Structure formats: C-alpha cells, structure tokens
Amino acid sequence: MAPELIRIATRSSPMALAQVERVRRELAKLFPRTATKVVPVTAYGDRWTGNLAVLGGKAAFTREVDATLLEGDADVAVHCVKDVPGDLPLPEGTVFAAWMRREDPRDALVHPGGLTLDELPSCTRIGTSSVRRAAQLAASHPHLCRVPIRGNVGRRLEKLDEERVDALVLAVCGLDRVGSADRIAQVLPVETMCPPLGAGVLGLQCREGDEPVLSALRALGDPATAREMAAERALLAALRGHCNTPVAGYARAGAEGAVYLHARVFTPDGTTVLRAEETSTADPADLGLSVADALLARGARALIDAIAH
Structure with missing residues (x-):
C-alpha cells in the first residue's frame, strides 16, 4: 500500500523541478490517494559557475539532495542519472528503487x-x-x-x-x-555526438528498508530502461571515470532480452577516441563490465588517469 504522503527532494533548477513534475504525475495516476510534496534543494553545482572539478565533479549536483534524503527531510530523491557519479558509491543506506522510462538521450x-x-x-x-x-x-x-x-x-x-x-x-x-x-x-546523431551514460533517464532514490516508498517507486520503473542502466552504470563504475573524463555511451534494450552497449573514451582534445561495443542476452551488468574491459585493454586506464581532476 502506498504512503499517504511522499516528499520528493530535488535540485531547485527549472529543469529539475520539471523532472519532479513528471514523477508526481505518474505517481498520481497509479496512486490517486497519495499526496506528494516537493522539497527543493539548491545544489552547489547549480550555484557554481567555474570548473566542476573544484567542487568534486558531478557529486556537486547530488550531494545536498542525498543529505536531505538521509536526514529524513524527504522520502525520495529524483536524479538525472547522467549527473550521478560513476566512480562513487551511493550514500550508505540509500538505493535506486526505479529507473523511469528513458527519454531521448541525444x-x-x-x-x-x-x-x-x-x-x-x-x-x-x-x-x-x-x-x-x-x-x-x-x-x-x-x-x-x-x-x-x-x-x-x-x-x-x-x-x-x-x-x-x-x-x-x-x-x-x-x-x-x-x-x-x-x-x-x-x-545530432549518436555517431557524431555520443551521449553521456545515463542520458535521458530519471533515477528514483530512497532509503533502504522504506518498503511503502520502495513499492510505490518500483511501480514507476521501466524494465527496458532498467536493463540499459544496469549495463551503463556497470561500465561507468568499472572505468572509474571522473567529471573531467570524456566518457560517452548508450545501451539499447531489445524486445527479445538482448542489450546492445556502445561506449567511447576520448582525450579532451578529441585526437584519441577509443571505442567498444557488444550485444548480449546475459546479465546487462556483465555486459557493461565486458565493454569496460575492452576499453581498458585498448588503453582507457592510461587515458583517464592522465586527465587532471
């Protein structure tokens, strides 16, 4: 049974608030008796106009939202997955309950x-x-x-x-x-401008063990997007790329259970581009690790480690 009230923490930028409205609409369709309340949070990344690496990279967009969740001031955090760091674990005690259906990643x-x-x-x-x-x-x-x-x-x-x-x-x-x-x-076609991993996907994060909220959020999840995120997030974690690393890629889940994953790692000046791609019907996370291994075998580790952050 869904809670009577779900408090949703989000960055206070216009785009983040628009993302939350999508979550609220879909919750209202499925659980009309559940009220929702927006808890806006101003992230350092939204206030800062300089190099994000100074603030710790993409974590500058998620840190305050995560704190609001952990402190019990909100029940759900809505993240644009491309802004969630791949080289850092989720805050202890939290979990992504669902990945919403992917929008255009281009x-x-x-x-x-x-x-x-x-x-x-x-x-x-x-x-x-x-x-x-x-x-x-x-x-x-x-x-x-x-x-x-x-x-x-x-x-x-x-x-x-x-x-x-x-x-x-x-x-x-x-x-x-x-x-x-x-x-x-x-x-722009993905051949010209490969998107960031997690592009076009909203991730719904909540506290572990909060079963009423977990159950409600799972109802918003999209199975195909979940398979794509398993592959993309495993790839990003294996590469341990930071905010200054030009890493790009995307997964596509097919109707028969197969997932295609394409990924690239660049030098900042674009003179070196490493590519790898695979299709698999096995665990999408294993696919992500396999594509990461292919990139690492082609020199991705040295390329990533050479970039200051």
Missing part, C-alpha cells in the same frame, strides 16, 4: 539561423561546458570554436540570444522538459 544543436552542424562556418563559437561534447566537436568539426559556458538551460539560451556565443549544444530531453524544444536546429 544532444541537439541550437542555432538562431537554423543551420546544422555541418553548415556552420569556421570559427563559429559553440557554447558548451561539457568535456564530452567539446572532445567530440574537436574530433568531428575542428574548425569550430568551443567556448566554455555554464548555467541552466534557460540561462544558456539567454547567453545565445545575447550573442555571447553563436550556437549551443544541449540535451534534447532537457530542452523538451523546459519547453524549449522549438529552439532545436538539428538533433
């Missing part, structure tokens, strides 16, 4: 004139703070200029409108969540 080009990536002239200033995006742009379109830019999606779009940059690369699902999908000039 990136998009936002350009005021509607140009595609291949149509952009030399020295076009593309704003991105992602080492993953910058590395792939350097590899595929070295004639373009990559400009560091931070802030939530709305603030980045404002900087584009203020002509501080000429174009942006942003997540398709992020633009859709904040109602700005109409700004997309081109959805």
